Amino acid sequence: MNVVAEALRKSYGDTAALDGLYLAVRAGTVHGLLGPNGAGKSTTVRILATLARPDGGRAEVGGHDVVRDAARVRARIGLVGQHTAVDEVLTGRRNLVMFGRLAHLTRRAARRRADELLETFGLADAADRPAGTYSGGMRRRLDLAAGILLAPTVLFLDEPTTGLDPRARAEVWRAVRELADGGTTVLLTTQYLEEADRLADDISVIDHGRVIASGTPEGLKAELGGDRLDVVIADPGDLAAASAAVERVTGFRPEVDEDALRLSAPVADRVGALSGTLRALDDVHVTVADIAVRRPTLDEVFLRLTDRAQKTTPKEAVR
Amino acid sequence: MSAATLRWTVLDAWTMTVRELERRVRRPGALIAALAFPIMVVLMMGYLFGGQMDAPGGNYREFIMPGMFALTMAFGLEGTFTAIAADASRGITDRFRALPLSASAPVAGRCAADLVDAALGLAVMALCGLAIGWNWHDGAVRALAAFGLLLLLRASLVWAGVWLGLVARGPESVMVIQVLVWPVGFLSSAMVDPSTMPGWLGAIAEWNPLSATVTACRDLFGQPGWEAHSWPGRHALALALAWPLVITAVSLPMAVRRYRRLS
Numbered sequence: 087m088n089v090v091a092e093a094l095r096k097s098y099g100d101t102a103a104l105d106g107l108y109l110a111v112r113a114g115t116v117h118g119l120l121g122p123n124g125a126g127k128s129t130t131v132r133i134l135a136t137l138a139r140p141d142g143g144r145a146e147v148g149g150h151d152v153v154r155d156a157a158r159v160r161a162r163i164g165l166v167g168q169h170t171a172v173d174e175v176l177t178g179r180r181n182l183v184m185f186g187r188l189a190h191l192t193r194r195a196a197r198r199r200a201d202e203l204l205e206t207f208g209l210a211d212a213a214d215r216p217a218g219t220y221s222g223g224m225r226r227r228l229d230l231a232a233g234i235l236l237a238p239t240v241l242f243l244d245e246p247t248t249g250l251d252p253r254a255r256a257e258v259w260r261a262v263r264e265l266a267d268g269g270t271t272v273l274l275t276t277q278y279l280e281e282a283d284r285l286a287d288d289i290s291v292i293d294h295g296r297v298i299a300s301g302t303p304e305g306l307k308a309e310l311g312g313d314r315l316d317v318v319i320a321d322p323g324d325l326a327a328a329s330a331a332v333e334r335v336t337g338f339r340p341e342v343d344e345d346a347l348r349l350s351a352p353v354a355d356r357v358g359a360l361s362g363t364l365r366a367l368d369d370v371h372v373t374v375a376d377i378a379v380r381r382p383t384l385d386e387v388f389l390r391l392t393d394r395a396q397k398t399t400p401k402e403a404v405r
Numbered sequence: 406m407s408a409a410t411l412r413w414t415v416l417d418a419w420t421m422t423v424r425e426l427e428r429r430v431r432r433p434g435a436l437i438a439a440l441a442f443p444i445m446v447v448l449m450m451g452y453l454f455g456g457q458m459d460a461p462g463g464n465y466r467e468f469i470m471p472g473m474f475a476l477t478m479a480f481g482l483e484g485t486f487t488a489i490a491a492d493a494s495r496g497i498t499d500r501f502r503a504l505p506l507s508a509s510a511p512v513a514g515r516c517a518a519d520l521v522d523a524a525l526g527l528a529v530m531a532l533c534g535l536a537i538g539w540n541w542h543d544g545a546v547r548a549l550a551a552f553g554l555l556l557l558l559r560a561s562l563v564w565a566g567v568w569l570g571l572v573a574r575g576p577e578s579v580m581v582i583q584v585l586v587w588p589v590g591f592l593s594s595a596m597v598d599p600s601t602m603p604g605w606l607g608a609i610a611e612w613n614p615l616s617a618t619v620t621a622c623r624d625l626f627g628q629p630g631w632e633a634h635s636w637p638g639r640h641a642l643a644l645a646l647a648w649p650l651v652i653t654a655v656s657l658p659m660a661v662r663r664y665r666r667l668s
């Protein structure tokens with residue numbers, strides 16, 4: 087394990103930002119920390135990156151305690167925070183050289199590393215322009231480059247694509263993928279399920295400062311989401327009858343998309359639900375255009391998880 | 406502190422200073438605007454208000470320059486504050502903190518860059534002053550000593566500015582700093598004779614660190630000043646040295662500790 091957190095607690099006034107958070111990141115993997123705004127993602131990253139001190143619990147990065155051995159941890163990590171942290175007046179190259187010097191590379195090594203990274207991140211052509219003239223995606227890539235100047239063993243990325251357009255997001259994804267393929271352990275926070283699904287080997291879903299589910303993207307979907315039944319009917323007039331029939335069979339009131347004439351409900355027994363629903367719809371003379379059982383999207387998993395967490399832990403934040 | 410640590414602290418501070426100077430060079434417009442401000446104030450004070458005011462020794466422009474120098478040093482605090490708060494709010498400070506570099510380096514680099522700014526500002530104002538009839542009368546050495554006192558005051562305010570910038574929520578709160586700095590600036594002997602103020606206000610103005618520097622500078626430049634009745638007025642030079650040292654002794658550890666402090 088390259089990153090371990092045990093029972094981390096952190097409060098800001100009355101707000102429990104972290105409320106007993108556990109985390110284990112395997113070396114060489116991308117771990118996604120998925121959660122809505124205010125879930126405690128940045129607080130987790132800041133504690134692991136030695137920028138904040140936990141009120142309780144402990145954490146290790148690369149085998150070193152983040153509080154007692156902060157200097158050793160700092161020598162092994164890279165941090166790309168929630169806000170792009172580059173000097174917008176300086177050029178891309180000067181930014182990297184400056185951060186390289188501050189990371190105690192020799193002048194020559196800092197220059198060489200800057201050139202190398204500008205090349206890797208596709209910024210060589212823009213290297214001598216002020217970072218303020220870069221597009222959002224370019225600035226974020228420069229930020230990433232600054233984060234891995236020292237070839238860290240563990241890289242923390244706090245919402246690296248929030249606020250980027252789809253093209254820039256794809257650029258950043260590619261860069262992260264390449265880093266991970268090169269052997270860097272990455273802890274990535276995100277509000278986007280698609281991002282976690284795409285990049286992460288393991289996912290921890292967090293809400294209200296604690297992990298509410300974890301596993302591989304596939305595992306999470308299979309284990310916690312259950313399957314879903316989608317039915318598309320032919321005639322808009324049949325929506326009410328079809329909804330009642332699906333509810334009778336699955337036990338859940340289906341979500342109805344009136345424009346697509348699609349009904350969708352969670353199911354436990356794949357085959358039984360399929361044949362049972364077909365029969366029930368036939369009984370009430372509803373014509374079926376399409377029917378299928380599928381894995382849930384992570385969005386559906388996530389909504390269900392946060393919903394469940396809210397129901398089972400009613401407001402115990404203040405302690 | 407080992408030799409290697411010390412060496413890196415100096416190098417880190419140097420890297421930070423270079424960054425700040427490079428920012429100036431890359432934005433000549435901002436630099437020119439920053440230098441134009443003191444020129445404008447000198448001209449405004451000298452020509453617009455000058456005719457209305459009675460000055461000791463009769464020459465208002467002669468009299469006003471040391472006050473203007475000192476006020477400019479005090480208002481420099483706003484620049485320090487804004488730069489530090491901007492870095493902190495954009496996460497650049499966090500990136501520095503996550504690097505294995507000494508906590509005093511960014512603070513020291515900031516101070517060096519701000520002193521270069523201040524020296525440039527003083528030079529421009531002095532040239533401007535010379536053009537409108539101000540001069541020093543007791544030799545270049547004493548004049549240089551006066552500029553040294555002014556820079557000493559500025560340096561001590563850098564630490565205070567760094568601390569405030571790290572405590573603040575963002576560069577927008579510079580308004581709050583202005584609300585603090587302007588009264589402190591004008592509640593001094595820079596522009597007005599403290600003996601004409603209500604008693605308690607006059608006492609505050611007499612003890613104001615700015616007053617000590619202004620009074621000592623007037624003396625070193627050989628220029629007329631208010632008649633000194635009080636203890637602080639008669640010991641201006643000692644106070645002009647002591648105040649910045651006291652301010653530094655208090656605010657430098659606060660700034661470095663705040664920089665290092667984990668939230």
Ligand SMILES: Nc1ncnc2c1ncn2[C@@H]1O[C@H](COP(=O)(O)OP(=O)(O)O)[C@@H](O)[C@H]1O
Binds near residue numbers: 102121122125127128
């Ligand atoms: N410096 C701070 N001061 C006060 N409250 C904070 C601070 N940092 C975080 N919080 C609070 O802690 C909770 C978790 O915040 P954060 O870790 O930033 O969440 P996320 O990054 O997942 O959006 C939020 O309720 C937030 O308001």
Ligand SMILES: [Mg+2]
Binds near residue numbers: 127129244
């Ligand atoms: Mg966050």
